[in-house]
Amino acid sequence: MTDAKPTLLYIDDDEALGRLVSRGLQRQGFCVEHVLSGEAGLERLRQGGIDVIALDQYMPGLDGLETLEQIQAIPDPPPVVFVTASQDSKIAVTALKAGADDYLVKDTQGEFVPLLQVAADQALKQAMVRKARDDAEAEVRASRDRYAALAAEREMLLREVNHRVGNSLQIIASLLHLQASSSKQDEVKAALTNAMGRVAAVAQVHRRLYTSHDLKSVMLNQYLESLLEDLRRSAEGNRMSRLTLSAQPVETDPDRAVAIGIIVNELVMNAVKYAYPEGKGPIHVELKADGDDLELVIADEGVGLNVKANPQSTGMGQRIVSAMAAKLEADVERDPNHSGTRMVLRFRRANATAAAAPEPAAP
Template structure:
């Protein structure tokens, strides 16, 4: 209950009974305001609601049923229509229970039967106390719900801002990496030595693998995952436009639309780049030939295969090779928890990796793909 003296508005056309209510409730710590009609009571409530000072407010209303002009039920209906209206205890001399039901359905907090001698005043005090407690609980509940809604709104706003910032970061990183890949492509195209051209093309592919992930993230509605078939398709298109592109005219892709997190997508892209470039360099010594990239879902695992129809085990070791590509593939395979195997039954060379899918969890935090 409020620390200040609560105010009860008693609406009843019986002046003598109103004085009894005033004396009885004043002794019990209330300030009583009397209104002789429904219209006058409504005016008190509206005026109190418009006051700046809480001292002039109406905390609870006791409303008689039978009055000239607006009766109790009509007055109750209008009180309930006032924003922030105080709780109402409906008072009547009638023993008809249907009136109580009607009043309670109309919004009354409580109901009691009065008598002309004022013996009901202790019951009115109890009812007023209960109505005040009920109103306080209702107000507390509404404030809590409002705070919950406000918190949700704040969270939604922060989440939207975070998503916008992540999208902008991915956009800028993707653009920067694409510029680097383009510079490497230009440098590779103008290189006179084949080993330099190959090294620059390899580097371009590695950068492009990371850049494509960021491009996928900022153009997608989902910042937490990358769809692998779309990603690999764009990555292979980058390779076809590279300095070694004339040897990749028969580079094909068969991949399912599988979603994984950005970090693992980068690992897949770099592995594809290394193995494709390895096939370009060694599978067809006399020119170009088919190179196939395939990604399929097998139960809880993903199977990634890069195959060619070239010379296979007859390839001669290149004395200029540093083994960098193999080390990169091994490192990325470790990141994917993947096994790397050669298919002995394939006529050319077929390298395949099997690794767990690990579905992207809803709400998972998206970390920027690291190069």
């Protein structure tokens, strides 16, 4: 409705009363159109331009309740004030339940016209409130739909990015493996193999992300199983044939999964190189959860603390483990009572700062 005078359609078979209503409401700022039957009222309503309806109950042909029912079937109908000379409250209740906005008892002298003007004004205001509410709800639904579409597009793009990054890293790891296999120098072979394991640890996270329905978390048990399988395939002479994993189902974010995978790669490769000078032996990786705390163990049954430091070692692996442990805010311990080497890392499932941060609100 605009600032122009509102148009009221008065449906009543009483011509004299119709003239009284028209004169009275026109003085109050309404444009009034009067029709003598429910059928005529419905026909006029279909032409549009009606802001509010005053509807009599007792009319030949369609009565007021039957007309009201058909009015409510029209899309976005104007508000209706039900008007009748009957004192029967059942009619009022029935009309209000059928969709009327208000109910008035009329008289033949037109003394009800001021009350009709108040009721029509109130019905128009209520209609404006309902329209504003419906428009707001429609906008909210549209915003949610747009947000859902954007979120779906973002997820698809992230999945594609992780797929491409994972493929690229896998290609790099394969190239490093080929280079290591063809190298004649043990030092170069070892360096390339170590680099390949580190790249593969990161690639496995991206592989998990683009093959998962959840782009925000990684199942560590599945991730570690795939990572260790990569290490077994890359090892020479079956030196990792006794590499085993025992891991509980644990979820964590991708960044922490990368750090965990790199630590496992470094410590497993360290055990392969130094724990069994005479050949192969068992290497066990264990991951268990206690609430929000995780414990990661990498253990072997090798020479342990009795081995002397390798003079060719650069200490790079130890520095990487320390850096990744700091990223996890992990406590790293070496079990002095274990006959071989047993490294224990304890850390939270999620970073303390990230866990304390509130989730962003959806639009």
